[in-house]
Amino acid sequence: DFVMTQSPESLAVSLGERATINCKSSQSVLLSSTNKNFLAWYQQKAGQPPKLLIYWASTRESGVPDRFSGSGSGTDFTLTITSVQAEDVAVYYCQQYYSTLYSFGQGTKLEI
Amino acid sequence: EVQLVESGGGLVQPGGSLRLSCAASGFTFSSHSMNWVRQAPGKGLEWLSYISRSGTPTYYADSVRGRFTISRDNAKNSLYLQIDSLRAEDTAVYFCVREGDSGSYSASWGHGTLVTVSS
Numbered sequence: 001d002f003v004m005t006q007s008p009e010s011l012a013v014s015l016g017e018r019a020t021i022n023c024k025s026s027q028s029v030l031l032s033s034t035n036k037n038f039l040a041w042y043q044q045k046a047g048q049p050p051k052l053l054i055y056w057a058s059t060r061e062s063g064v065p066d067r068f069s070g071s072g073s074g075t076d077f078t079l080t081i082t083s084v085q086a087e088d089v090a091v092y093y094c095q096q097y098y099s100t101l102y103s104f105g106q107g108t109k110l111e112i
Numbered sequence: 113e114v115q116l117v118e119s120g121g122g123l124v125q126p127g128g129s130l131r132l133s134c135a136a137s138g139f140t141f142s143s144h145s146m147n148w149v150r151q152a153p154g155k156g157l158e159w160l161s162y163i164s165r166s167g168t169p170t171y172y173a174d175s176v177r178g179r180f181t182i183s184r185d186n187a188k189n190s191l192y193l194q195i196d197s198l199r200a201e202d203t204a205v206y207f208c209v210r211e212g213d214s215g216s217y218s219a220s221w222g223h224g225t226l227v228t229v230s231s
Binding site: 001036038040042044048049050051052055056061091093095097099100102103104105106107 | 147149156157158159162171172173174207212213214216217218219220221222223224
């Protein structure tokens with residue numbers, strides 16, 4: 001099984017500051033034949049369903065502000081929000097889709 | 113615009129059954145694999161089940177294999193989840209999820225339907 005572990009569990013930053021959220025997979029999610037990492041990031045605001053932010057570890061979904069970026073490879077990944085805005089308050093999840101049994105991290109709560 | 117509308121949730125007694133439905137529109141349903149994901153109150157996301165574009169293969173999380181059955185009807189643009197032998201720990205919002213155009217990430221989510229298991 002692929003276990004996804006996020007850190008920190010919660011994060012408080014000031015408006016305009018950078019936020020960094022980490023995600024570690026128990027096994028590599030890199031498919032060497034394609035050099036693609038099967039890792040996505042989601043944002044869930046209170047009372048709403050999750051929203052896709054990043055896929056293939058670093059590809060931003062259409063319409064997602066460019067202050068959101070994803071990086072990393074293999075087992076270690078990072079979601080970075082440069083210049084955090086008030087509307088970024090949410091819980092952020094990573095997910096691996098490398099295995100046929102997908103799995104999510106436990107979530108990181110971002111507060112201002 | 114992609115729309116996924118779940119229905120079928122409600123209050124059910126332990127040991128009971130429910131069939132959740134998801135009506136899809138705004139895209140070619142038969143061209144996308146689909147998933148069910150749930151979220152218990154105040155908790156994180158839990159992936160439950162996958163179904164391919166054609167209906168086979170299907171995959172399940174260990175926690176629900178044998179009790180949950182995913183299916184689809186491409187002619188009706190609909191996804192289903194049959195839930196049997198319900199337990200208190202199955203209480204959650206159940207989301208219908210469409211996979212992406214270029215990979216198995218969860219590109220689009222419905223708003224979910226709440227299942228409450230209680231006597």
